[in-house]
Amino acid sequence: MGNNSWIKPGASRDAQREAKRQAVLQAGACLFNDRGYEQTSLEDIAAVLNITKRTIYYYVQSKEDILFGCHLLGLEFLRETMQQSQDEALPVVDRIALLIRGYCAWVSTDLGATIAMVREHSLSPERRHALRASKAEVDFHLRSLITQGVAEGSLRPCDARLVAAAVFGALNWIPHWNRVPDPVPQGEIAEQILQLVLSGMTAQN
Amino acid sequence: MGNNSWIKPGASRDAQREAKRQAVLQAGACLFNDRGYEQTSLEDIAAVLNITKRTIYYYVQSKEDILFGCHLLGLEFLRETMQQSQDEALPVVDRIALLIRGYCAWVSTDLGATIAMVREHSLSPERRHALRASKAEVDFHLRSLITQGVAEGSLRPCDARLVAAAVFGALNWIPHWNRVPDPVPQGEIAEQILQLVLSGMTAQN
Numbered sequence: 001m002g003n004n005s006w007i008k009p010g011a012s013r014d015a016q017r018e019a020k021r022q023a024v025l026q027a028g029a030c031l032f033n034d035r036g037y038e039q040t041s042l043e044d045i046a047a048v049l050n051i052t053k054r055t056i057y058y059y060v061q062s063k064e065d066i067l068f069g070c071h072l073l074g075l076e077f078l079r080e081t082m083q084q085s086q087d088e089a090l091p092v093v094d095r096i097a098l099l100i101r102g103y104c105a106w107v108s109t110d111l112g113a114t115i116a117m118v119r120e121h122s123l124s125p126e127r128r129h130a131l132r133a134s135k136a137e138v139d140f141h142l143r144s145l146i147t148q149g150v151a152e153g154s155l156r157p158c159d160a161r162l163v164a165a166a167v168f169g170a171l172n173w174i175p176h177w178n179r180v181p182d183p184v185p186q187g188e189i190a191e192q193i194l195q196l197v198l199s200g201m202t203a204q205n
Numbered sequence: 206m207g208n209n210s211w212i213k214p215g216a217s218r219d220a221q222r223e224a225k226r227q228a229v230l231q232a233g234a235c236l237f238n239d240r241g242y243e244q245t246s247l248e249d250i251a252a253v254l255n256i257t258k259r260t261i262y263y264y265v266q267s268k269e270d271i272l273f274g275c276h277l278l279g280l281e282f283l284r285e286t287m288q289q290s291q292d293e294a295l296p297v298v299d300r301i302a303l304l305i306r307g308y309c310a311w312v313s314t315d316l317g318a319t320i321a322m323v324r325e326h327s328l329s330p331e332r333r334h335a336l337r338a339s340k341a342e343v344d345f346h347l348r349s350l351i352t353q354g355v356a357e358g359s360l361r362p363c364d365a366r367l368v369a370a371a372v373f374g375a376l377n378w379i380p381h382w383n384r385v386p387d388p389v390p391q392g393e394i395a396e397q398i399l400q401l402v403l404s405g406m407t408a409q410n
Contacts, residue, residue, distance in 0.1 A: 036326030038243040117324070121241030156404075162389065162397035165382055166375035173374025184367065192367035199361075200405030 006049060021059040023049060025073055028066035029110040033179060037067060037118045067118060068127045074111035075134045081106050082141060092149040093202065097194055099142060103171050104190035108183075113175035139164055146201070155201045167197050211254060226264040228254060230278055233271035234315040238384060242272060242323045272323060273332045279316035280339045286311050287346060297354040298407065302399055304347060308376050309395035313388075318380035344369055351406070360406045372402050 008019050027048045031040040042063055046053045060066050081102035085095045106112040115135070120128045142164040149155030170193050178184055213224050232253045236245040247268055251258045265271050286307035290300045311317040320340070325333045347369040354360030375398050383389055 036324055039326050119241055119322070121244050158400065159393070159397050162394055163401055165378065165394075166398050166401055169376070169378025169381075170371035170374040172381075173370065173377055176374075176377075177370055188364070189367055189370075192364050193371050195363065196368055196371055196405040197401060198405075199408035200401035200403075203404035203408045 024059050025069045029070045029114040032118050033113045037122050070111055070114045071131050074115050078106050092145055092154050096145050100194055101190045104186050107171055107174050108186035116172035116175055229264050230274045234275045234319040237323050238318045242327050275316055275319045276336050279320050283311050297350055297359050301350050305399055306395045309391050312376055312379050313391035321377035322380055
């Protein structure tokens, strides 16, 4: 990413600033995922953006700030993704499929992958707590859908909490094995996971 | 863990040394999982064992040595677990079930969890390479079982590589959510994952 993407001509001052702050978060997320959070310095992030470390401090105060910002922005994108699956007019199985497809696409982005790859130890206890609460929302959403499906008989009886954990495990693990030079397209992964877990949830044996 | 477990009366000198080396690895694994690798020092590990940092250096040369030792010893235990599922007299579905149950029990131990929780960035490139080769063996084993099941018709057609990745994701994620004061017994988790993925693999719809 060179200077060209850093300067956004025509945008308002606030929009410029927010776009640049997000560019810092994106660059940070990418490096954290590839090299590890501890192995990445603010200098590394500045170098990728072709700016100075001093410029970075105009947008964030520390590396931990970047990590927390990545998590917050990532979860904001995830919430948008989740909204589709909240349409109560759709059958439960379709809503679960929308959630899994959306989550799979999201966890395959740099910001989404950071939440699945960088452990929370690197954050202060307060920030860790805030992050957990946001993650719990998504978990709760899938659990509710499973519970609803079991209650109406469209899914076989199961422990919704453990099944949701298994599904999120399959999804969160993607960046751990698919961040390679020639990755499997995320749509293919989503379809295989969907076939596996939806058949598994609906099987009547 | 106090001095009592550190001294093994009656054992040979070599057995004593190996038992103590393994105690260092176990203590390291536990702290790495709970606090994070970067957040753990050799002093922390020595404190848990009630020994000095100098004594630790008699068994390992560095923190990275402990991490690599954890990975090697962990994979050795996993290989023992895997052997049961290599019995070709058993149906493929039973062999997959043995592998999933065994892996679930293993990843719920401190050493097994370390492989799923501590990223390889902290290891030197040579060690990272060696570790990946060992992990690939386990992955290959499950893929082969799935491929064999599909070929003989006991499993529905699927992409064995992606389905194996989904299963390992569900399993490797366990220590990420179940290292809590009141964890779900690993046997219960294994049964829910088994029901989900075996029904999903065998469903004929």
